[in-house]
Amino acid sequence: MKRALASAVALVAALAGMTAPAFAGASPINLTSKVFVEREIVDSSGRRSVVLEQPSKVVPGDRLVFVLNYRNASQQPAARFMVTNPMPSAVAFERTQDGSEEVSIDGGRNWGRLVDLRIPLAEGGVRAATPEDVTHIRWFVPQTLGAGSGGKLSFRGTVK
Amino acid sequence: MKKVVFLSTCVRLTSLTAAAAMFGIVASPAMAAGTLAGTSIDNTATASYDGPGGNRVDVPSNTVSVVVDELLDVVVDSANPGDVAAQPGDAAQVLKYTITNSGNGPEAFSLVANPAVTGDDFDPSLVQIVIDSNGNGAYDPGVDTVYVAGSNDPVLSPDSSVTVFVINGIPTTATDGQRAAVELAATAKTGSGAPGTSFDGAGEGGGDAVVGSTGADGSDSGFYIISAASVALNKTATIVDPFGGNQPVPGAVITYTLTATVTGSGSATNLAVTDAVPSGTTYIGSSITLGGNAQTDAADADAANITSGTVTVNLGDVAGGQTRVVTFQSRIN
Numbered sequence: 001m002k003r004a005l006a007s008a009v010a011l012v013a014a015l016a017g018m019t020a021p022a023f024a025g026a027s028p029i030n031l032t033s034k035v036f037v038e039r040e041i042v043d044s045s046g047r048r049s050v051v052l053e054q055p056s057k058v059v060p061g062d063r064l065v066f067v068l069n070y071r072n073a074s075q076q077p078a079a080r081f082m083v084t085n086p087m088p089s090a091v092a093f094e095r096t097q098d099g100s101e102e103v104s105i106d107g108g109r110n111w112g113r114l115v116d117l118r119i120p121l122a123e124g125g126v127r128a129a130t131p132e133d134v135t136h137i138r139w140f141v142p143q144t145l146g147a148g149s150g151g152k153l154s155f156r157g158t159v160k
Numbered sequence: 161m162k163k164v165v166f167l168s169t170c171v172r173l174t175s176l177t178a179a180a181a182m183f184g185i186v187a188s189p190a191m192a193a194g195t196l197a198g199t200s201i202d203n204t205a206t207a208s209y210d211g212p213g214g215n216r217v218d219v220p221s222n223t224v225s226v227v228v229d230e231l232l233d234v235v236v237d238s239a240n241p242g243d244v245a246a247q248p249g250d251a252a253q254v255l256k257y258t259i260t261n262s263g264n265g266p267e268a269f270s271l272v273a274n275p276a277v278t279g280d281d282f283d284p285s286l287v288q289i290v291i292d293s294n295g296n297g298a299y300d301p302g303v304d305t306v307y308v309a310g311s312n313d314p315v316l317s318p319d320s321s322v323t324v325f326v327i328n329g330i331p332t333t334a335t336d337g338q339r340a341a342v343e344l345a346a347t348a349k350t351g352s353g354a355p356g357t358s359f360d361g362a363g364e365g366g367g368d369a370v371v372g373s374t375g376a377d378g379s380d381s382g383f384y385i386i387s388a389a390s391v392a393l394n395k396t397a398t399i400v401d402p403f404g405g406n407q408p409v410p411g412a413v414i415t416y417t418l419t420a421t422v423t424g425s426g427s428a429t430n431l432a433v434t435d436a437v438p439s440g441t442t443y444i445g446s447s448i449t450l451g452g453n454a455q456t457d458a459a460d461a462d463a464a465n466i467t468s469g470t471v472t473v474n475l476g477d478v479a480g481g482q483t484r485v486v487t488f489q490s491r492i493n
Contacts, residue, residue, distance in 0.1 A: 021408055033204060033222055035224045057368050058227070059194075061231075079210040080210045084205065085204075143236070145209065160195050
């Protein structure tokens with residue numbers, strides 16, 4: 001009951017966009033970043049399978065999988081929850097796990113679905129943005145992160 | 161009519177590739193080396209949400225880092241535009257190659273030239289491998305550095321190239337039209353082998369070195385083609401005596417005809433025909449012709465002259481399959 005009430009208060013505060021009771025500790029939201037490298041394994045009978053390994057050896061062309069785990073460790077929901085990940089400059093974005101992301105191709109100034117983004121060309125006109133153009137990724141899922149809940153986001157990229 | 165065959169001689173040629181060697185290398189498109197070995201890929205995400213006070217709160221994640229290891233790759237390309245023309249017995253014929261580090265770290269490469277490639281017509285003899293140390297794309301004897309394996313193995317930055325010359329002798333037994341391959345191989349000093357082979361801790365910056373798709377071992381062949389020319393010179397004489405006959409009597413006029421015939425796939429360079437006016441005869445002034453065209457006796461702009469009793473006709477470069485005809489006259493004393 002107390003929990004539900006706290007949620008309602010936080011939500012109201014978020015919607016109103018104004019001051020609310022200061023419950024929270026320093027960082028009630030945990031976000032952890034991990035990276036793996038994708039390897040294709042061919043077994044003795046020639047079957048191919050893809051495994052994720054710790055990235056102890058990485059060379060250009062390798063495919064990396066970045067995994068972000070988030071959890072709301074507090075007693076209050078976090079409203080307008082968003083995770084942003086700037087692409088490391090040596091990694092070319094490929095795709096996310098579920099396509100739920102928004103991306104930026106201009107350093108985080110403008111955002112949208114990749115299919116909607118256009119890049120102006122020097123000789124005039126535009127071209128469709130490609131995954132390699134992506135500079136930032138962000139997710140709004142879920143919009144409000146309930147107390148005690150969490151989840152996982154991931155995206156793939158190739159080492160340039 | 162007397163017919164005298166004087167001589168048949170073989171004329172050596174200069175290489176047709178001298179002009180080609182003056183031009184710089186056309187840089188072959190290198191494979192992109194990609195992110196440099198030792199680069200750290202750092203990823204940090206940020207979560208943000210509306211905090212209890214209504215203000216936005218940003219929470220950074222931990223930073224995960226991956227250091228890019230060294231990829232070992234090399235590409236060797238023959239840099240001659242085509243087969244290099246050579247003649248039997250040439251002591252130092254040059255083949256040109258480019259070696260490109262298509263990996264992502266600076267790497268030294270060892271070089272091996274193999275003139276005994278199977279399946280060709282003859283085997284050149286390796287003289288030396290020379291590195292284009294002044295980078296002008298042309299072989300400069302005495303200026304460019306002679307390669308000594310293990311001592312001055314070329315070290316290349318990622319995506320950069322070096323030109324290497326392989327100097328070979330051509331056996332005297334090679335014959336016109338024969339072709340020979342010389343293979344140059346470059347191998348990454350750190351290691352080579354099947355793609356994916358790893359040399360732990362041997363990479364640039366202390367990381368690992370991993371063999372790339374080229375096997376860290378590249379090779380390509382350059383080719384010689386024997387382009388020789390032979391010159392046959394034939395001399396005939398016809399006599400017209402003052403009595404309408406053809407007897408060699410005093411006052412009779414002898415017309416000498418010198419026919420130079422070039423055969424082979426090459427050309428005879430700076431070919432000259434010389435013949436002494438026979439003793440007991442007197443040269444008839446302005447009687448020299450070349451291809452039916454009159455020549456002056458002086459050493460001047462035209463091809464012919466007579467000096468100290470010797471007729472000289474400079475024919476220049478004459479390609480295989482062509483013939484030049486020179487005539488002159490003298491009168492029996």
